[in-house]
Amino acid sequence: MIKKALLLIGLISTGSVAAFEQIYVDRLLDTLQCHHCNLSEADLSDKDFSGADMSESILTGINLSRSKLVGVWFTHSKMQGANLEGANVSGALMDYALLNGANLKGANLSGTQLIFADLTNADLTGANVENAQMRGILYCNTTMPNGEVNNSGC
DSSP: OOHHHHHHHHHHHTTTTTOHHHHHHHHHHHHHHHOOOBTTBOOTTTOOTTTTTTTOOOOOTTBBBOOOTOOOOOOOOOOOOOOOOOOOBBTBBBBTOTTOOOOOTBOOOOTOOOOOBBBBTTOOTTOOOTBBBBOOOOSSSOOOSOOOOOOOOO
């Protein structure tokens, strides 16, 4: 009896954040509001989400490559392994965002606020960080815009 209960709990907890939920994708596309959403692994590349609120959301492995994300709120979002390659993320709020292993190659992060973000294993090769507010960031094995690796926070 206990073994069956533990197995059931394990199955429920394993699948709860494994993949995006279509209801959240639809909400984001319709209203640009998806606060506390699960959009992990969703392919939302080449879209315009300017001004959207995706704060405190699970965005693990999300594909936002080449998307227009001007002024988007990603505050406190879990964005491990997110793909933002070539995206325009200018003026976005990414405070306390977990961007471990994120692909930010060639992204436009000008004017973006990344206060206390975690950029461990992230790749910012060729990213535009002009006028970005970058304080308290965790850098560990982080590839900086110029291609150099920053390990100052390891």
